[in-house]
Amino acid sequence: MKYGIVGCRGRMGVEVERAFGALGHSLVLTSDLEGVECRERPEVLVDFSSHAALAGTASLCREHRCGLVVGTTALKEEHFSLLRALGTEVxxxxxxxxxxxxxVLAMILKDYAPLLSDWDLEISETHHNRKKDAPSGTAILLREAAGRDCPTHxxxxxxxxxxxxxxxxxxxEVLTLTxxxxxxSVFALGxxxxxxxARTARPGFYSFRDVLKKSVEES
Known part of the structure; x- marks a missing residue:
């Protein structure tokens, strides 16, 4: 697979290059604050950089007609609108x-949290001291999967x-899921x-849960 990395010098950019390279995939495009370097047309771009770079990433995807994997956090509705629009093309x-x-935890919550609708619910998350957004995007994802608002720490x-x-x-009773x-590396492998x-999928706006469900269907 020929792929590109947006934010190639960031912590996750380095992890992505390591994970993809270990399986022989070819890094053909890199993008960072200094600009874009492209040797060949990528089949997919991976972006773990910043929401401020998202419009530029979308332009690269349109230019090369390639799929996009985006793990950037702190996205707002304007960013989701951009991604959904891009999903009509790639x-x-x-x-x-x-x-x-x-x-998998989010899927469990979506299916079974309604059974505990009269229980108290709280979510806590811990990250490294360089993470800027709080609560984390994952905590928000889990809260949405549970289907109701709750205190988040x-x-x-x-x-x-x-x-x-x-x-x-x-x-x-107390039920704790952690x-x-x-x-x-687990994020890079995902x-x-x-x-x-994304390399072979039809245009659309997908979640990683869609990816996991597809792999189960094909197994």
């Missing part, structure tokens, strides 16, 4: 978290890649899975 996979376990400590805990409780990312999907 396949776009967007997620705030490309770890498989987090997305954010901690910024050291170099934690990402911990998320969803806690339900009533007078007699996902812990042990390193950033992005690889999404890129393989």
């Amino acid at each position: 396949p776009v996979v967007q997620s705030f978290n490309f770890a498989t376990g987090v997305n 954010s901690l910024r400590l050291g170099g934690v890649p990402g911990d998320h805990t969803v806690c339900f409780g009533n007078d007699g 996902h812990r990312a042990l390193n950033r 992005a690889l899975r999404a890129a393989e999907f």
Whole structure:
């Protein structure tokens, strides 16, 4: 697969290049604050940079007619509108978290949280002290999957890649669901899975859960 990275010098850009390169995929386009370098037409772009770069990324996708995997956080409605519009032309996979376990947790919440609608619900998340947005996009994703608003707590400590805990409780029981990312490679491997999907998918705006469901259908 021929791919490009937007934000190639960032922490996740480096992880993506390592994960893709280990499987022999070819990095043919790189983009950072210094500009764009393109050797060949990419089949898919991977963007973990900044929402400020998203319009430029969309332009690159249109120029090269390639799919997009975007893991940028702190997106607002204007950014989602841009991605949905791009999805009418090329396949776009967007997620705030490309770890498989987090997305399985979101699916569990969507299916079963309604059974606990009369329980208290709170979400907590912990990330490294350089993360700017709070609550995290993943915490928002989990809250939306649970189907109701709830208190959400954010901690910024050291170099934690990402911990998320969803806690339900009533007078007699407490149910705690936790996902812990042990390193950033899990996000890069998820992005690889999404890129393989976007490489052949029809134009559309997809979530990583769509990617996981498709892999189950094909297994």
